[in-house]
Amino acid sequence: MTSTWISRMIIFITLTFLIGPFFIIVAAGLSAGDFLAFPPKGLSLKWYIKVFEVESFRESFALSMFLAVFGTITALVLGVPAAYALSRYNIPYGETIKTVVAAPIIVPGIIVGLALLRYLVVPLNLTITLALFLAHTALVLPYAVRVVSSSLNNLRSDMEEAAVLLGCSRIGAFIRVVLPNIQSGVLAAFILGFVTSFNQVPVSLFLSGPGVRTLPIDMLSYMEITYDPSVAALSALLALMSVIIIFVAEKFLGFSRYV
Amino acid sequence: MKYLIALSMVLHLTTGAAQAAEKKLTISVYAFAQDAFKKVLYDPFEKICGCDLVIETGNSVERMAKIEANAAKPVVDMAVMSSHDALALARKGLLQSLDVSKIPSHADLYKSAQNPIGDNMAVGYGFYATSIVYRSDLVQIDSWADLLSDKVKGRVALPNITGTQGPLALHMLSKALGHEGMDFTKTIDAIGDKKDDIVTFYGRSSQLAQLMLQEEVIAAPVGRFAWSRFSGAALPFKWAEPKEGQTGGMNVMLMTKGNGNEELAYQFMDYWLSNEVQTRIAVMKLDSPANSTVVVSPEIAESLTYGAELINSLSMLDSGAIIDNRDAWVERWNEKVLN
Amino acid sequence: MFQNRNEGLALALPAAVFTALLFLLPVGILLSEPFQVDGQWSIQGYIDFAFKPLNQVVFLRTLKLGFLVAFTSAIIGYACAFCIINLDGKHRGRVFGMVMLPLMISPVARTYAWIVILGRTGIVNDTIIGLGLSDTPIRLLFTETAVFLGLLQLFLPLMIISLVSSMENLPKDAVSAARVLGANWFQVFMRIILPLTKDGLVLGGTLVFTGSLTAYITPAVLGGSKVLMLETLLYQRVNVANDFVSAGIIATILILMSFGANILLKRVAGTRS
Numbered sequence: 098m099t100s101t102w103i104s105r106m107i108i109f110i111t112l113t114f115l116i117g118p119f120f121i122i123v124a125a126g127l128s129a130g131d132f133l134a135f136p137p138k139g140l141s142l143k144w145y146i147k148v149f150e151v152e153s154f155r156e157s158f159a160l161s162m163f164l165a166v167f168g169t170i171t172a173l174v175l176g177v178p179a180a181y182a183l184s185r186y187n188i189p190y191g192e193t194i195k196t197v198v199a200a201p202i203i204v205p206g207i208i209v210g211l212a213l214l215r216y217l218v219v220p221l222n223l224t225i226t227l228a229l230f231l232a233h234t235a236l237v238l239p240y241a242v243r244v245v246s247s248s249l250n251n252l253r254s255d256m257e258e259a260a261v262l263l264g265c266s267r268i269g270a271f272i273r274v275v276l277p278n279i280q281s282g283v284l285a286a287f288i289l290g291f292v293t294s295f296n297q298v299p300v301s302l303f304l305s306g307p308g309v310r311t312l313p314i315d316m317l318s319y320m321e322i323t324y325d326p327s328v329a330a331l332s333a334l335l336a337l338m339s340v341i342i343i344f345v346a347e348k349f350l351g352f353s354r355y356v
Numbered sequence: 357m358k359y360l361i362a363l364s365m366v367l368h369l370t371t372g373a374a375q376a377a378e379k380k381l382t383i384s385v386y387a388f389a390q391d392a393f394k395k396v397l398y399d400p401f402e403k404i405c406g407c408d409l410v411i412e413t414g415n416s417v418e419r420m421a422k423i424e425a426n427a428a429k430p431v432v433d434m435a436v437m438s439s440h441d442a443l444a445l446a447r448k449g450l451l452q453s454l455d456v457s458k459i460p461s462h463a464d465l466y467k468s469a470q471n472p473i474g475d476n477m478a479v480g481y482g483f484y485a486t487s488i489v490y491r492s493d494l495v496q497i498d499s500w501a502d503l504l505s506d507k508v509k510g511r512v513a514l515p516n517i518t519g520t521q522g523p524l525a526l527h528m529l530s531k532a533l534g535h536e537g538m539d540f541t542k543t544i545d546a547i548g549d550k551k552d553d554i555v556t557f558y559g560r561s562s563q564l565a566q567l568m569l570q571e572e573v574i575a576a577p578v579g580r581f582a583w584s585r586f587s588g589a590a591l592p593f594k595w596a597e598p599k600e601g602q603t604g605g606m607n608v609m610l611m612t613k614g615n616g617n618e619e620l621a622y623q624f625m626d627y628w629l630s631n632e633v634q635t636r637i638a639v640m641k642l643d644s645p646a647n648s649t650v651v652v653s654p655e656i657a658e659s660l661t662y663g664a665e666l667i668n669s670l671s672m673l674d675s676g677a678i679i680d681n682r683d684a685w686v687e688r689w690n691e692k693v694l695n
Numbered sequence: 696m697f698q699n700r701n702e703g704l705a706l707a708l709p710a711a712v713f714t715a716l717l718f719l720l721p722v723g724i725l726l727s728e729p730f731q732v733d734g735q736w737s738i739q740g741y742i743d744f745a746f747k748p749l750n751q752v753v754f755l756r757t758l759k760l761g762f763l764v765a766f767t768s769a770i771i772g773y774a775c776a777f778c779i780i781n782l783d784g785k786h787r788g789r790v791f792g793m794v795m796l797p798l799m800i801s802p803v804a805r806t807y808a809w810i811v812i813l814g815r816t817g818i819v820n821d822t823i824i825g826l827g828l829s830d831t832p833i834r835l836l837f838t839e840t841a842v843f844l845g846l847l848q849l850f851l852p853l854m855i856i857s858l859v860s861s862m863e864n865l866p867k868d869a870v871s872a873a874r875v876l877g878a879n880w881f882q883v884f885m886r887i888i889l890p891l892t893k894d895g896l897v898l899g900g901t902l903v904f905t906g907s908l909t910a911y912i913t914p915a916v917l918g919g920s921k922v923l924m925l926e927t928l929l930y931q932r933v934n935v936a937n938d939f940v941s942a943g944i945i946a947t948i949l950i951l952m953s954f955g956a957n958i959l960l961k962r963v964a965g966t967r968s
Contacts, residue, residue, distance in 0.1 A: 104778040108790060111775045111855075115797045115848060118808035122800065125811065130590075153390070179710035186703025194711045201718055203953040205909050205926055207933065208946040209722060211421065216721035219425050235718045238710060247860070296801050299911060303421070306431065307382050307412035317803055318387035318413055332804030339799030344792065417933065510834070516920045518931055556837040556919040563916075566807075570814045572836060690749040694923060 119336060126330030137326075144330040154331065157315040160226070161295050164311065168233035169241070169290035173283065175234075176241030181275070183242070184249040199239045206299020209236075214303050225306040232300050237290035244289060248282025249275075292339065379407035381620045384423070384435035386607075387413035388581070389642050396636040401627050407620060416441050423450055423612060430612040434621040436481065438520050439472050440675040442608045446477040447679070452613040453477055458622040461629035461647060466667060469606060469646040473675055478608035481629055482643035485604040485661040485670055486524050488596040489568070489586050490575035497575055497596040500525075500532035504546060509553040513564060513576040516557040517689045523682070524603045525577040527673050531600045538677050540685055548692030557693075561585075568593070580604070580661050584641060587659065604661060604670040606646070638662070726950075729943040744944050750928070754948070757925040760839065761907040761956075764846045768903050769896065772854035773888070779855070780862050791859070794852050802849065806916040809845050810836060813917075837919045845913040850906045854899035861895025862888070897960045905953040925949055 129139030148154060176198075182188055183195060201209070209232070218228045252275070260270040276283075301311040312335075316328055385393075390413060398409050412419065416437055423432055427450055437445070445451055454476045456462045462470060462479065469480025490497045495507050503512055503525075515521035526540045535542040547554070555573050558564045561582035567573045569589060586593040609628070611621050627633055634647040644661035645652075652662060661667065729740040744750055779790055797805065812818050815832040823829050835841055865888070873883050889896070914924045923931070925945050932941040 101781075104781060107774050108778050111771060111851070112790070112793055115851060116793060118805055118812070118848070119796060119800055121808045121811060122804050125808075151391070175710040175713055178706040182703040182706035186700055186706075188700050188703040188707060190704075191707075194707050197711050197719065198714050200714065203905055203909070203950050204722055205929060205946050205949055206911065207930060208725060208942065209718070211933075211939065212721040212725035213718075214422070214425050216724050217717065219428075222429075231717050235714055238714060242710065292799055298802070302414070302418060305414070306422070307384070307410045313801055313803065314414075316801065318415075329804065329807070332801050336796065336800045336804075340792070340796060518920075551921070554921075555834070556921055558919070559915075566810065570811070570816055572815050572834075690747075694920065695749050695752060 119333075122329045122336070123333040126326050126333050128326045128329075130326075144326040145334070147327045148331045148334060151319075151327070153310070153315055153319075154312070157310045157312040160229075160309065161312040164229055164233045165291045165294040168230055168294050169237050169287055171230075171234045172237040172241040172290055173245075173286060176238050176286070177245055177283065180242045180245035180249055181271070184246050185254060195242075198242050201236050202239050206297075207303070210300040210303025213300070218304065225304065225309040228304050229301060229309070229311070232304055233294045233297065236297060236300065237294050240289045240293060241286045244286040245279060245282050248279045248285075252278050288342065291342075295335075379405070379620065380410055381405075381407055381617060381624055382410040382412065382431060382433050383624070384412040384414075384419045384432040386436065387415075392640055392642055393637075396640060396642070397628060397633060400633075401624060404627070405620065405623055409624075420445060424448065427613075430615040432612055433615040433617040434609065434611050434624060436607055436609050439478065439480070439606050439608050440520075440673075440678040442478045442610050443473040443675040444679055445610065446473060446475070450613060451477050451610050452618075454479060454611060454625075455622070459626045459629065461626050461631070464631065464647045464649045465629065466646055466648045466664065468667070469608075472606055472608055478610045479625070479629070480606040480608050480646045481634075482607045482637075482646055483604060483661045483667055483670075484607070484644060485580045485602045485666065486521060486528075486577060487580075487602040488575055488577050488598065489583070489593055490596060491568075492592045492594040494574050497594075497598065499598050500528040500577075500600050502598075503529065503575065503577070504550050504553075508575045511555065511572070511574040512553065513555050513558050513567060513573045514547065515577060516559050517686055517693075519559055520605060521561075521577060521579055522557075523673055523678055523685065524605065526685070528577070528598070528600055528603050528671065531671070532598070538681050540681075541688055544685065544688045545692050548695075551693050580644070583659060601669060601671050604672055606672070607643070725939070726943050726947050729940045729947070740940060740944055744941065749923075753923045753925055753928050756839070756922070757908060758952070760843060760846065760924065761904045761952075763843060764850060764907045765900050765904045767847055768851045768854040769900060771851060772858050772899060773884070775855050776858035776862050777888070779859055780865070791856075794855050796852075797848060798852050802912045805849070806845060806913050809841065809848075809917055813841055813844075836917065837921050839918070839922055841917040842914050842922055842924070845917045846907045846910055849910065849913055850903040853902045853906065857895045857899030857902065858892060859895075861892040861898075865891055897957075900960050901953075901957045904956045908949050908952055 124137050126144050127140050127142065128137030128144070129141035130137065179194070179198065183191060188194070213228065213232055217223070217231075218225075223231075256278075257270045257274050260274050261267060265273065296313055297311070298313045298317065301314050302317075305311065305314050316331060319328060390411065398411070402409055412422075412432060419432075419435065420437070420441060423430070423435065423445060426432070442451070456470075456476060456479075459479070465480065466483075469483075472478055472480050488497050488500070488503065490508075495502075497503075497507075502508065503514065515525050517523070517526070523540075526543055529547075530536075530540055530543045533543060533546060555567070558567070558576070561578055562585075564573070564576055564578055565582060565585040568576065568586065569591065571591070580595075583595060609625050611618065611625075615621070629647055631647055631649050634645040634650045635652065637643050638645045638650055638652050638660060639656060641656065641659045648664065652660070657663065661670075730738065775794075779787055779794075782790060813835040814820070815834070819835060820832040823833060824831075869887050870883055873887055878886070908924075909926055910924075911926045911930065914922065915927050915930070918924065918927065920927070920931070925948065929942045929945040929949075932938040932945070
C-alpha cells in the first residue's frame with residue numbers, strides 16, 4: 098500500500114535528520130587526524146582510547162553518574178507523592194503547587210546557577226557536591242511530577258477505591274495497585290530525569306568548584322582548549338551508554354507501551 | 357545493602373569539611389593543557405611542599421564570579437588571569453598586595469611583568485603576542501587594515517569584543533586606519549560597515565581553529581598561544597608581521613585577600629616563576645616565559661613570544677584603559693556591528 | 696477522587712517546599728534586583744532596556760525563531776507521530792528509542808556535528824554544488840537558518856513524544872471511517888486528530904517554544920555573536936560588564952514569554968490543565 102511506503106519514508110527522513118549527527122560524531126571520533134572533520138581522514142581508535150585515559154574525565158563521569166542517579170531518585174521520592182496528590186485529590190492551592198514545581202524548567206540556567214551560588218551556597222556554606230546534588234534534584238523534579246502525573250491520570254481510580262473497600266490499607270492499596278500500574282511512567286520519568294541531570298550544563302557551570310566538576314563541564318572546557326576528536330569519541334560513548342539503558346528498559350518493561 | 361548506599365551518599369556529601377585537615381593549596385587557572393602543567397608544575401611542586409594542589413579551571417568570567425561570591429571566606433588561594441581581569445578584581449578589593457620579598461624569582465622577571473597593574477597586586481608569568489594568522493596560499497597579509505579589505509571579504513573572522521583578543525584587535529585596527537583615541541568609535545563603525553563580509557566574531561581560539569581548518573575562514577587575529585594548532589596543520593598558515601606591528605598581552609598571578617594560606621601560595625608562585633620551571637614550560641611550548649633569565653633554542657623560541665626585543669616591541673593595551681572603556685565599546689559594538 | 700484534602704496537601708508539600716526554598720527563593724531575589732534603582736522600586740531598568748535597538752532586534756528574532764521552530768516541529772511531529780502510531784508494537788518501540796536518541800547526545804557534541812555538516816566543505820554544500828545549484832559554497836553557518844536547524848533537531852523529539860503520547864488513545868477506526876466516508880486528510884486532521892490530541896500539542900508546543908527561547912549552546916555555536924538570541928545576549932551581558940542587572944531583566948522577560956506561550960496555547964486549544 099502506498100500509504101505504508103509514504104509512512105516509512107516520512108519516518109526515515111525524520112530519523113535521518115535527528116540521528117544523522119550521531120553517526121557523524123561516531124565517525125569523527127574514529128578519525129586518525131587531529132581535528133574534527135567528516136568524513137574522517139583515516140580511521141583510528143586512538144581517540145576512543147584516549148577518552149579513558151584522561152583522568153579528569155573519569156572523575157567527572159563518576160560525579161555526573163552520582164548526581165544523575167541519586168538526584169533523580171530523590172526527585173522521584175519527592176515527586177511521586179506530589180503527582181499522586183495532584184491527580185487524586187483536589188488539594189487547596191493545587192494550581193499554585195503545580196506551577197511552583199514546574200518552574201525550574203523555565204528559568205535560564207545561568208540565572209539559576211548564579212542565584213544559587215550567591216544566595217544559597219555561600220550564605221549556607223554548602224559543600225559543592227551538596228549544592229550540585231540539591232540543584233540537580235530541583236531541576237529534575239518538574240519532569241518527575243509531570244510524567245508520573247500523566248501516567249496517573251490515565252489510571253482509573255476505582256481500582257484503588259475497590260481495594261480499600263475490600264479491606265486494604267491506603268498505603269497497601271498504593272503499593273499493590275497504583276505502583277505496579279505506573280511502573281512505566283516512573284521508569285520514563287527516571288530516564289528523562291537521568292538524562293536531564295547528566296547533560297545539565299549552565300547550572301553545573303556555576304556551582305562547580307575546584308576539583309569538583311560534572312562531565313559536560315569537563316567536556317566543554319576540554320573542547321574549548323583542545324578541540325581534538327576525543328570529545329567526539331566521548332560523546333559517542335555517552336550516547337551509546339544511554340542507548341543501552343533505553344534498550345534494556347524497553348526489553349524488561351516494554352515502556353513503549355506507556356509512551 | 358540499601359544502608360550502605362545511603363551511608364556512602366551521606367559521607368560523599370559531607371566530606372567537604374574533612375578535607376581541610378591536610379596541607380592544601382587551591383588555585384584557579386585556565387583550562388589550557390592541564391595534563392602538561394601537571395607534569396611540569398603541579399606534581400613536582402606537590403613533592404617539594406608535601407602538600408595537595410586543588411585545581412579549579414574554567415573560563416575567566418565564572419572564575420571571577422566565584423572569587424567574588426566567596427570573598428568573605430576565600431576558597432581559592434591563588435589564581436591566574438589576564439592582566440585586565442586581575443585589575444578588575446583588585447579594584448573590587450578582592451586581592452592582597454604581594455610581598456615581593458617572599459618571591460625571590462621576582463627580580464629575574466622582565467620589568468613589565470614585575471608590577472603590571474600597580475600596587476604589586478599581581479605579577480606577570482607569561483606573555484603572548486597577537487597577530488593575524490592567514491592562509492599563505494590564498495592571501496598575503498601585511499597590515500591590520502587588510503582584515504577589512506576585499507582580499508579576505510567573506511572569509512575573515514574577528515574576535516568578539518567580549519573576549520580578551522577583541523580590544524587588542526580594535527587597538528591595532530585603529531592604528532592601521534589612522535584613528536586616534538581609546539574610544540575606538542570610528543574603528544567600530546568601520547567594522548559595522550563591513551559586517552556582512554565578516555563570517556563571525558569568534559569567542560574561543562579553538563572555535564577559530566576549527567573554522568580555519570574547515571576553510572570557512574582564511575584570516576583572523578589570534579593570540580600566539582593558539583599558534584601550535586595552525587603551525588602543524590595540513591593547510592599552509594603563516595603568522596603575519598604587519599607593518600603596524602604586533603600586539604599582545606600578559607597573564608598574571610594574583611592572591612586573594614585573607615585566604616589564610618599565604619605561605620604556601622608564595623612558595624608556589626616563586627616556584628612557577630623560577631628559571632627552572634619557566635624553562636620547562638617554555639620548552640613544552642605551553643607559555644612564553646616572563647623570567648628574563650630563561651634561555652631556549654631558536655627552534656623553540658620560534659613558537660613562543662620570546663626575547664626582550666619582541667616583548668618590548670609589542671603594542672599592548674593598558675589594563676586600566678580596557679576596564680574604563682569596555683562598556684562604551686560594547687555599547688557602540690552592539691549598536692553598529694550586531695544590529 | 697479522594698476526599699481528605701489535607702492528606703493530599705501533605706503528600707504534595709515536600710516537593711513544593713523543596714522547590715520553593717531551594718530554587719524560587721534565590722532566583723526570586725536575583726530577579727528582583729533590576730527592579731531596584733537607587734534603593735527604590737521602579738521599572739526604569741526595563742524601560743531603558745526596551746528602547747535599545749539591539750535589544751528589540753534580538754527580542755523579535757528570538758520570538759520569531761521560537762514560533763518557527765514550534766510550528767515546524769508541530770507539522771513534522773504530527774506527520775511522524777501518525778506514522779509511528781500505525782506501526783506495530785515491536786517496530787514502534789524501536790523507532791521510539793531512535794527518536795529519543797538525540798536527547799541522549801550531549802548538546803555540546805550535537806552542535807559541533809552541525810558545524811561540520813553546514814560548513815563550506817561539509818555535506819550540505821557538497822550536495823548543493825554537486826547538484827549544480829550553486830558554483831561556490833553557500834555560507835550556512837552563523838546564520839538564522841543554522842540556528843533554526845539546530846533548534847529544530849534539538850526539540851523535535853520532544854514534540855514527537857508528546858504527540859505520540861496523546862495520539863495513542865485515538866480510536867483506531869475513527870480515521871479510517873472518516874476516510875471511507877469521503878473526508879480528505881485535511882478534514883481528518885482538523886476535525887478528528889487535532890481536537891483529540893490537543894493536550895499533546897499544548898505540552899509539546901510549550902516544551903519546544905520554551906526550549907528554543909532558553910537554548911544556549913545551539914544558538915551560541917551555530918549563530919555566534921552575529922545572530923544573537925535573548926539567551927546568548929544574556930550571557931554576553933554577564934561576560935562583559937558583569938551586568939547582572941540586564942541579565943536579570945532578560946531572564947524575567949524569558950520567563951514571562953514562556954508563561955505567556957503556555958497560557959496562550961492552552962487558551963487556543965481550549966483545554967483544562
